[in-house]
Amino acid sequence: MVSILGISAFYHDSAACLVIDGEIVAAAQEERFTRIKHDHHFPLHTARYCLSEAKLTARDLDFVGFYDKPLLKFDRLLETYLDYAPAGFGSFLKSMPLWMSEKLWMPDLIRTELARADGEDDDRQAKKNGKKFEWKLLFGDHHESHAASAFYPSPFEEAAILTIDGVGEWATSSIGTGKGNELTLLQELRYPNSVGLLYSAFTYYTGFKVNSGEYKVMGLAPYGEPKYVNAIKDNLLEVRDDGSIKLNQDYFSYSQGLRMTNGTFDKLFGGPPRKPESQITQREMDLARSIQVITEEVMLNMARYVHRETRMKHLCLAGGVALNCVANGRVLKEVPFDEIWIQPAAGDAGGALGVALAIWHRYLGKPRVVSGGDAMKGSYLGPRDSEAEIEKYLNENGLAYMKYAREELPGVVGELLAAGKVVGLHQGRMEFGPRALGCRSIIGDARSPQMQSVMNLKIKYRESFRPFAPSVLREHVSEWFELDADSPYMLLVAEVAPGKRIEVDEQQLTGLEKLKVKRSEIPAVTHVDYSARIQTVSRETNPLYWEIIEAFRQRTGCPVIVNTSFNVRGEPIVCTPQDSYRCFMRTEMDYLVLENFVLSKDSQSV
Numbered sequence: 065m066v067s068i069l070g071i072s073a074f075y076h077d078s079a080a081c082l083v084i085d086g087e088i089v090a091a092a093q094e095e096r097f098t099r100i101k102h103d104h105h106f107p108l109h110t111a112r113y114c115l116s117e118a119k120l121t122a123r124d125l126d127f128v129g130f131y132d133k134p135l136l137k138f139d140r141l142l143e144t145y146l147d148y149a150p151a152g153f154g155s156f157l158k159s160m161p162l163w164m165s166e167k168l169w170m171p172d173l174i175r176t177e178l179a180r181a182d183g184e185d186d187d188r189q190a191k192k193n194g195k196k197f198e199w200k201l202l203f204g205d206h207h208e209s210h211a212a213s214a215f216y217p218s219p220f221e222e223a224a225i226l227t228i229d230g231v232g233e234w235a236t237s238s239i240g241t242g243k244g245n246e247l248t249l250l251q252e253l254r255y256p257n258s259v260g261l262l263y264s265a266f267t268y269y270t271g272f273k274v275n276s277g278e279y280k281v282m283g284l285a286p287y288g289e290p291k292y293v294n295a296i297k298d299n300l301l302e303v304r305d306d307g308s309i310k311l312n313q314d315y316f317s318y319s320q321g322l323r324m325t326n327g328t329f330d331k332l333f334g335g336p337p338r339k340p341e342s343q344i345t346q347r348e349m350d351l352a353r354s355i356q357v358i359t360e361e362v363m364l365n366m367a368r369y370v371h372r373e374t375r376m377k378h379l380c381l382a383g384g385v386a387l388n389c390v391a392n393g394r395v396l397k398e399v400p401f402d403e404i405w406i407q408p409a410a411g412d413a414g415g416a417l418g419v420a421l422a423i424w425h426r427y428l429g430k431p432r433v434v435s436g437g438d439a440m441k442g443s444y445l446g447p448r449d450s451e452a453e454i455e456k457y458l459n460e461n462g463l464a465y466m467k468y469a470r471e472e473l474p475g476v477v478g479e480l481l482a483a484g485k486v487v488g489l490h491q492g493r494m495e496f497g498p499r500a501l502g503c504r505s506i507i508g509d510a511r512s513p514q515m516q517s518v519m520n521l522k523i524k525y526r527e528s529f530r531p532f533a534p535s536v537l538r539e540h541v542s543e544w545f546e547l548d549a550d551s552p553y554m555l556l557v558a559e560v561a562p563g564k565r566i567e568v569d570e571q572q573l574t575g576l577e578k579l580k581v582k583r584s585e586i587p588a589v590t591h592v593d594y595s596a597r598i599q600t601v602s603r604e605t606n607p608l609y610w611e612i613i614e615a616f617r618q619r620t621g622c623p624v625i626v627n628t629s630f631n632v633r634g635e636p637i638v639c640t641p642q643d644s645y646r647c648f649m650r651t652e653m654d655y656l657v658l659e660n661f662v663l664s665k666d667s668q669s670v
């Protein structure tokens with residue numbers, strides 16, 4: 065048995081992943097355990113959890129992989145960026161991985177942290193107690209980790225690979241191919257030319273938080289007009305035939321690290337950045353729309369180039385920018401790949417999984433077995449609480465609940481949804497990646513015209529424009545949406561089917577007025593441009609969730625419900641039943657489902 069622990073940490077959204085004999089056994093983000101959003105510290109709690117899932121200790125591990133090379137990152141941070149090479153997608157160094165055993169502080173730190181995971185004070189203490197670590201520590205390349213996370217768990221025997229993010233060590237995007245267990249990176253685009261950083265610059269400028277507010281910009285885009293597209297194209301970037309981009313550094317200041325944009329940028333777009341939390345105006349909406357249009361164009365250009373270069377039928381995507389589901393939807397529709405697969409933990413958390421799989425397949429040369437679906441287990445790779453643990457927790461705290469048999473539960477929850485109730489659903493293993501996929505979700509009736517504002521204002525406590533996503537039974541997706549493909553990870557956007565739409569005279573409406581209009585039979589999940597960010601639900605991957613939606617369909621004729629992550633604004637998604645109960649009581653949610661236990665808000669004594 066070979067056990068490998070993959071780790072990503074110290075930048076944004078730390079995570080760990082355990083791979084045993086090539087199987088992904090467990091993976092989670094540290095923020096879920098520490099309750100610190102995007103926690104970047106060493107993922108001690110997650111490592112502990114992953115090991116416990118397989119009943120291992122850190123000493124039992126054979127390999128520990130770190131998702132990038134801190135030494136190279138350090139090198140980039142030291143450099144001055146004024147004289148960067150103007151090269152585009154340059155030819156990439158080697159097709160063979162460069163495994164490093166670094167002599168920096170990292171190995172010591174990892175040893176000490178993993179000793180702590182085993183309950184020791186530190187590595188030295190562990191040694192004194194006769195517990196020596198035998199495992200080998202390896203460091204992957206940042207984009208190689210992303211690429212591995214995109215290809216190895218994918219359902220394809222062979223595929224082209226495209227990774228796009230802000231920046232790793234030097235690379236900001238890479239392309240390559242995967243065949244069997246071989247992964248070859250062909251070319252890379254280098255800092256400071258970066259689609260991710262360009263998007264983040266606009267995230268910053270529109271007054272949202274870089275590295276987490278990108279979703280808000282994407283959500284705001286449909287309310288605006290693409291007014292600034294030409295200004296961006298004429299001044300900020302050059303899009304090249306080889307898929308690469310070149311950013312004009314006169315407008316950015318991320319190299320200096322203090323702000324994303326500078327005075328020249330402000331001048332071009334007519335003023336300073338919006339102050340966070342201040343009123344969102346039409347200008348921010350227009351900026352959001354413009355940068356979204358540019359991002360889609362750049363991504364399409366990159367994907368077309370990858371297709372031209374590799375001539376492969378399938379495409380795998382990862383890196384933070386691959387979470388831009390609107391752009392992904394266009395890649396699927398407009399670039400001649402037969403199918404695309406996107407790593408659900410496309411951001412840096414997924415690097416933990418990538419490096420662990422890269423050690424198994426690339427370093428150890430173990431074959432890859434593709435059998436039907438992908439290897440992500442629906443991304444349900446986190447902790448699950450047993451019925452007994454939940455019952456104990458409920459009883460010890462004197463909380464009022466109803467207990468149902470497993471067969472009764474879908475009907476009970478389906479009935480609540482049909483009656484317009486908002487339900488917190490906590491069941492099964494927690495999702496790995498930024499999306500809740502029916503195990504740590506808040507769900508509601510997608511047909512209700514009030515559901516979007518109720519959920520935004522009374523439950524999530526966030527901006528009213530933020531759209532909600534639908535979960536739809538896989539069998540019915542093409543009746544309700546212009547999509548007939550799997551989208552299990554909510555990473556594809558498609559339009560509501562014409563037959564389910566209600567046409568609206570858009571000319572009369574501007575900005576957020578667009579929000580109040582009913583556009584389809586499922587208004588709670590229909591965006592102002594008739595699009596929706598879809599999760600297809602299959603019975604095999606998440607049986608209880610599928611049965612709940614089916615029970616709702618039997619009562620209403622509608623196989624679509626609203627699914628939003630189980631958290632409030634600014635908090636990580638819930639992990640434990642305690643987190644879920646706390647969140648349930650803080651909001652105006654009507655019911656909480658903890659596995660077989662159903663709690664109604666009315667019967668809770670506050």
Ligand SMILES: [Fe+2]
Nearest residue numbers: 229383384412
């Ligand atoms: Fe990354």
